[in-house]
Amino acid sequence: MRTTLSKRINELLVLAILEHGPAHGYQIALAVEEWTDGLFSFQHGTLYPILHRLEGEGQVRGEWCGEGRRRKTYRITESGRVIFRAGTTELEEQFRALFALFGRTHAA
Amino acid sequence: MRTTLSKRINELLVLAILEHGPAHGYQIALAVEEWTDGLFSFQHGTLYPILHRLEGEGQVRGEWCGEGRRRKTYRITESGRVIFRAGTTELEEQFRALFALFGRTHAA
DNA sequence: GCATGATATAAAGATAATCTATATATCACA
DNA sequence: TGTGATATATAGATTATCTTTATATCATGC
Numbered sequence: 001m002r003t004t005l006s007k008r009i010n011e012l013l014v015l016a017i018l019e020h021g022p023a024h025g026y027q028i029a030l031a032v033e034e035w036t037d038g039l040f041s042f043q044h045g046t047l048y049p050i051l052h053r054l055e056g057e058g059q060v061r062g063e064w065c066g067e068g069r070r071r072k073t074y075r076i077t078e079s080g081r082v083i084f085r086a087g088t089t090e091l092e093e094q095f096r097a098l099f100a101l102f103g104r105t106h107a108a
Numbered sequence: 109m110r111t112t113l114s115k116r117i118n119e120l121l122v123l124a125i126l127e128h129g130p131a132h133g134y135q136i137a138l139a140v141e142e143w144t145d146g147l148f149s150f151q152h153g154t155l156y157p158i159l160h161r162l163e164g165e166g167q168v169r170g171e172w173c174g175e176g177r178r179r180k181t182y183r184i185t186e187s188g189r190v191i192f193r194a195g196t197t198e199l200e201e202q203f204r205a206l207f208a209l210f211g212r213t214h215a216a
Numbered sequence: 217g218c219a220t221g222a223t224a225t226a227a228a229g230a231t232a233a234t235c236t237a238t239a240t241a242t243c244a245c246a
Numbered sequence: 247t248g249t250g251a252t253a254t255a256t257a258g259a260t261t262a263t264c265t266t267t268a269t270a271t272c273a274t275g276c
Contacts, residue, residue: 004234099203153252
């Protein structure tokens with residue numbers, strides 16, 4: 001499975017939040033938890049490396065802003081948008097196949 | 109996320125196949141690949157440890173059969189069936205929430 | 217003024233799980 | 247008799263997350 005399912009989902013979650021507008025790490029973590037009714041969540045030790053990874057790959061762009069308290073605001077890039085759309089489509093196909101199999105079994 | 113998503117899915121895949129009838133490891137791997145159109149698959153280095161784990165937890169029962177070529181046929185247990193149904197239901201809820209978030213973003 | 221808890225980011229180290237590779241062995245077919 | 251498919255197992259490398267710790271600001275109550 002070329003790259004871990006969880007890893008792909010985590011990255012898509014971050015991109016999904018940023019599709020709504022710029023946000024910094026802490027906000028992203030809160031938004032994911034809120035919008036999925038707590039079914040998905042991030043530990044910060046998980047989230048920040050993901051943000052750095054996505055930034056390194058050019059899918060998001062971070063900018064330090066505000067003085068005093070350091071906050072890094074992330075925005076999704078055009079490349080990130082393309083990857084987000086492709087990724088969600090692919091994941092949806094995968095889960096259709098998965099639940100088709102589960103459903104077939106339920107019926108049996 | 110109490111236990112890895114991938115781990116849970118992998119276990120559910122095995123249980124789903126065994127809900128259809130007894131099978132040995134190699135058959136399970138083939139069936140998963142076939143029934144999900146190659147979207148999910150197992151390396152044997154992944155599958156056999158999972159089978160041993162599930163057996164240890166009483167979700168499946170394995171029995172050596174046939175002489176000469178060693179083949180271990182697995183059957184799902186009653187406990188495994190209960191866990192399978194609960195697990196698929198839970199996973200479905202989780203994915204409904206996930207795709208609801210993705211969809212909301214698509215619309216934005 | 218100061219302690220506390222929420223906000224905010226980062227990175228090192230432990231843990232968990234899969235993947236890769238290797239080993240072993242049978243069977244069918246050419 | 248050699249090759250490729252069938253069949254299981256395990257050690258070791260890799261990957262990714264989780265836990266923990268460190269640092270720092272801000273608001274609130276005492």
